[in-house]
Amino acid sequence: MSAPIRIRTYRSSDGPGLARLFYETVHSVCLRDYTQEQVDAWAPGTVDLAAWDRSFAQHFTVVAEREGVPVGFGDMARDGYLDRLYVHRDVQRQGVASALCDALPAARITHASITARPFFERRGWHVVKEQQVERRGVLLTNFVMEKRVREAR
Numbered sequence: 001m002s003a004p005i006r007i008r009t010y011r012s013s014d015g016p017g018l019a020r021l022f023y024e025t026v027h028s029v030c031l032r033d034y035t036q037e038q039v040d041a042w043a044p045g046t047v048d049l050a051a052w053d054r055s056f057a058q059h060f061t062v063v064a065e066r067e068g069v070p071v072g073f074g075d076m077a078r079d080g081y082l083d084r085l086y087v088h089r090d091v092q093r094q095g096v097a098s099a100l101c102d103a104l105p106a107a108r109i110t111h112a113s114i115t116a117r118p119f120f121e122r123r124g125w126h127v128v129k130e131q132q133v134e135r136r137g138v139l140l141t142n143f144v145m146e147k148r149v150r151e152a153r
Helices: 012-028 036-042 049-058 096-102 117-122
Strands: 005-009 060-066 069-076 081-087 109-113 126-135 138-146
Touching (some): 005 096, 012 036, 012 069, 036 138, 069 096, 109 117, 109 126, 117 126, 117 138
Parallel strands (some): 081 109
Antiparallel strands (some): 060 069, 069 081, 109 138
């Protein structure tokens, strides 16, 4: 039996590990739905760690870890935009993404990849529109998705 997943808040020291996790996830999990050229443009293997740290610090950012090792992360801007949600390939379909989303309860809008779209749909999100985004001169399809917040009566 595997050690349990723990969700905690982001620390600046997480940056390099999250950058590796991002790269590995895109280059393995997302390769089902995107070409090699597209994943290379999306996650070229280098991230501006200082810029990521600033972004994570400005957002509400949570990290999923098992035995002290990050296995996923998610971050949300103050306006409810779910910016990033990535789960390591070795812990896919084990509830990690759901646990991360549950820790970001106010998220209302995201730009979901082809790979992530079914996950969000199962959680009650719907597609607003399909779009093409450019990364390093390469077009990638993603979806603007919303989660409607039920109003109290």
